[in-house]
Amino acid sequence: MAFTLCHMNLPIGFSRKCSLERTRPMSIVTLTNMEGDSWDIRLICRGSQVSLSQGWGNFVVDNGIEEGDTCIFRFAGPCKLQVYTIGKAEIQQCLSLDFLVLSYCEIFPLYATA
Numbered sequence: 001m002a003f004t005l006c007h008m009n010l011p012i013g014f015s016r017k018c019s020l021e022r023t024r025p026m027s028i029v030t031l032t033n034m035e036g037d038s039w040d041i042r043l044i045c046r047g048s049q050v051s052l053s054q055g056w057g058n059f060v061v062d063n064g065i066e067e068g069d070t071c072i073f074r075f076a077g078p079c080k081l082q083v084y085t086i087g088k089a090e091i092q093q094c095l096s097l098d099f100l101v102l103s104y105c106e107i108f109p110l111y112a113t114a
Helices: 012-017 056-062 088-096
Strands: 008-010 026-032 038-046 049-052 070-077 080-086
Touching: 008 012, 012 049, 038 056
Parallel strands: 026 080
Antiparallel strands: 008 049, 026 038, 038 049, 070 080
């Protein structure tokens, strides 16, 4: 499956804390998954809004991320983010055990084409 358009907006507070909104309007950020594999993703900054753009769809597919999964981003240095993913089923299991979920992020790949 290839994505013709797929992006994810990062929370403004996170972007500010990591100074991502101060990067050039379009730059590259490296995302690293839990296994240590890396992807170069286009980072688009418009005012205070920062989005992961070109390459994000490949990251989603390569890591088996599905709608309802949770992605946790950790600042790992200038233009470097570590991404931890938790599956929807794992989240539901935690909820059934009365764990407190502090943050939930939905992934919406847009315009998926075969």
